[in-house]
Structure formats: C-alpha cells, structure tokens
Amino acid sequence: MRFAKVPKRPTDYVPSDDLLHDLLLVLKDVVAFESALIKSTNGNGNGNGHHIPESEFANLTLVIQKVTDVYNRLNKRNLDVDQALVEASPQIGLDLRQLLHDCLQFPIVLPYARNLKGLRRLFLCYCGEQEVPDRHGLGLCIECLELALECVQEKKKNDKFVLYSSYSPQVRCRHADFSTLLVTCYKPGIWTPAWCEICLKQEKQRLLAKAMA
Ligand SMILES: [Zn+2]
Ligand SMILES: [Zn+2]
Numbered sequence: 001m002r003f004a005k006v007p008k009r010p011t012d013y014v015p016s017d018d019l020l021h022d023l024l025l026v027l028k029d030v031v032a033f034e035s036a037l038i039k040s041t042n043g044n045g046n047g048n049g050h051h052i053p054e055s056e057f058a059n060l061t062l063v064i065q066k067v068t069d070v071y072n073r074l075n076k077r078n079l080d081v082d083q084a085l086v087e088a089s090p091q092i093g094l095d096l097r098q099l100l101h102d103c104l105q106f107p108i109v110l111p112y113a114r115n116l117k118g119l120r121r122l123f124l125c126y127c128g129e130q131e132v133p134d135r136h137g138l139g140l141c142i143e144c145l146e147l148a149l150e151c152v153q154e155k156k157k158n159d160k161f162v163l164y165s166s167y168s169p170q171v172r173c174r175h176a177d178f179s180t181l182l183v184t185c186y187k188p189g190i191w192t193p194a195w196c197e198i199c200l201k202q203e204k205q206r207l208l209a210k211a212m213a
Contacts, residue, residue, distance in 0.1 A: 026066045031113045067103045126185045138203045149200040152183040162186045
C-alpha cells in the first residue's frame with residue numbers, strides 16, 4: 001500500500017494550515033485501509049479482536065498514531081479542527097470529522113469511512129440509502145430485502161426492483177433455471193446480482209437466526 005508522504009515538521013513554527021493539510025493526508029491514509037477492514041468482517045479473528053490480519057493491524061495502528069500526533073499538535077493551538085474537517089468533507093464525499101473521532105477511539109472503534117449521510121461505505125446496500133446488517137449475505141438492507149421478496153412473490157415490479165428470467169446461467173442464481181423468476185435492482189446502467197425467491201427467503205432466515213442468537 002502506498003501512503004501519502006506527510007512531511008516531517010519537527011518544530012512548532014509550522015503554519016496551522018500546513019498542519020491541517022497533514023491531518024487531511026493522514027486521514028486519507030486511514031481510508032486506504034478499507035481493504036483491510038473488509039477482511040475484518042469476514043475473518044475468524046486472530047487475537048487483536050478485530051479480525052484484521054496482524055501486519056495490516058500494525059500498519060493501521062501506525063497510521064492512526066500519525067493522526068493522533070497531528071491532531072494533538074493542532075489541538076494545542078486552539079484551532080477549530082472539527083470545523084475545518086466539516087468543510088473538507090464534501091470534497092471527497094466522506095465524513096472526515098467522524099473519521100477523526102473514530103481514529104481517536106481506535107482500537108475500541110474501527111475507523112470506517114462513512115459517507116456524508118453517516119453510512120459506512122463498506123456496508124452500503126445497493127439502494128445507497130441504508131447499511132446492510134453484515135457483509136455475509138446478499139448485500140441488501142432489510143427494507144430492500146422485504147421489497148425484493150414482495151416483488152418476486154407478487155410478480156410485480158416496484159420502484160427499486162424488476163423481474164426477469166434468463167437463458168444465461170451467468171446471470172442466474174444457483175437455484176434457478178431458464179424459467180425461474182428472478183429479481184434484481186432497478187438501476188439503469190448498473191448490473192446487480194439477481195435473486196430468486198429461495199435466495200431471499202434463505203437470507204431472511206439467516207438474519208432472523210442471527211438476531212435470535
Ligand atoms: Zn437497501
Ligand atoms: Zn436463488
């Protein structure tokens with residue numbers, strides 16, 4: 001992984017704008033760890049409590065240490081760091097203020113990149129409006145799961161989903177043949193997976209069992 005080169009600024013005579021710039025750079029480095037965080041949601045755990053591979057965890061810790069250092073230096077100057085981050089956030093479409101706060105609570109909190117609505121990017125449903133319960137299932141939020149199921153059961157499209165069946169196995173789920181009714185997101189220009197009624201019912205069962213556990 002390539003990180004931004006944050007200049008070493010040993011003295012306290014560094015302009016505050018430069019320090020703020022450094023903070024933005026190291027926060028972007030934290031965002032670059034999303035691939036490691038993906039593993040954290042799929043792995044079996046390895047002692048650091050977050051299922052992140054040890055080497056990645058060590059690197060993330062180092063980057064977050066840099067965030068903390070720059071933040072502490074800024075803080076001593078009574079600067080409104082939060083406000084600066086709020087202003088910079090729309091440029092990259094991420095909530096940098098929240099990211100900083102999550103970094104300061106690491107490792108109790110994992111620094112997920114959140115969009116401007118506060119949703120973790122890694123957990124976004126295809127609808128883009130809600131998070132999915134976890135990353136082990138179909139990638140649908142609860143609301144979309146219900147809507148998709150309703151769509152396929154009632155054989156009626158709605159605003160978010162459309163129906164089809166296909167002669168091409170590549171665009172069918174593992175349960176389906178050419179005549180199986182499949183449902184997929186209605187997103188012109190974007191090809192999302194298709195699911196049959198069994199897929200959706202099994203996912204619902206899985207989430208229910210998880211909630212009861
Ligand atoms: Zn959704
Ligand atoms: Zn299926």
